[in-house]
Amino acid sequence: MHFHIISIFPNMFDSYLSESILKRAIKDKKIKISFYNPILFLDKKDGKFYNKIDDKPFGGGPGMVLKAEPFLKAIKKAVGQKKHFKIYYLSPRGKVFNTQMAQKIAENSQKKKGKIKDIIFVSGRYEGIDSRVSEIYKGEFVSVGDFVLTGGELPIMIMIDSISRQIEGVLGNKNSLEEQRLSAGKYYTRPEDLKWKKKIYKVPKVLLSGNHKEIEKWREKNK
Structure with a gap:
């Protein structure tokens, strides 16, 4: 084009x-x-x-x-x-x-x-x-x-x-293409445990489970 x-x-x-x-x-x-x-x-x-x-x-x-x-x-x-x-x-x-x-x-x-x-x-x-x-x-x-x-x-x-x-x-x-896939409103990447100002922020367990069906449910809920 x-x-x-x-x-x-x-x-x-x-x-x-x-x-x-x-x-x-x-x-x-x-x-x-x-x-x-x-x-x-x-x-x-x-x-x-x-x-x-x-x-x-x-x-x-x-x-x-x-x-x-x-x-x-x-x-x-x-x-x-x-x-x-x-x-x-x-x-x-x-x-x-x-x-x-x-x-x-x-x-x-x-x-x-x-x-x-x-x-x-x-x-x-x-x-x-x-x-x-x-x-x-x-x-x-x-x-x-x-x-x-x-x-x-x-x-x-x-x-x-x-x-x-x-x-x-x-x-x-x-x-x-975000337009063509199920896009969650929340995203996480490594490390699993993020330490910031003496507090630990964890990745939701479901995203670490490997259970794609449950992950899709979580993403749908958090759109």
Whole structure:
């Protein structure tokens, strides 16, 4: 799957994508990430960008609005000659993203016919992006929760993480998908007896019993 990210702050993704599972997924070519910075699509004069990326909103009001043209050019570059792609605009007013959406996006990327392997994320900032962008390039507005962030970069990272783990081979072991196994609310590992401030904290005996039926009952009870 190929994720295309439209953002004026692409460097925000560096540390997250260069660690752990996503780093390995990129290395193993399970996923691919491309960035398109709208600032780089501003007009140049004498080698310098002389237009601003944002401006005051028509009709008045606080804050600044990101201009349409550089975002349109960035999206056009990401779309290229692709016939099958999906655009997601990150917005606190959008549909709330969840695991079911992640699974559907991942499944659609692996269909034999009409598969969508190119996902384009558009990250806004400030008061948002000029609405003519989404009028020209139709897409779906999504949110990661009932709260407001300073931009769409963090939500994009969340979505990429959640979608990528649904792609075959990314996690290595399919049983690592918490969504598909009985997940307890409590977990324990070695040592069996943990000493902390003169007190001993023990692992529940049932988890040491080897009785898988009783262990599953315990996990169900402690979900």
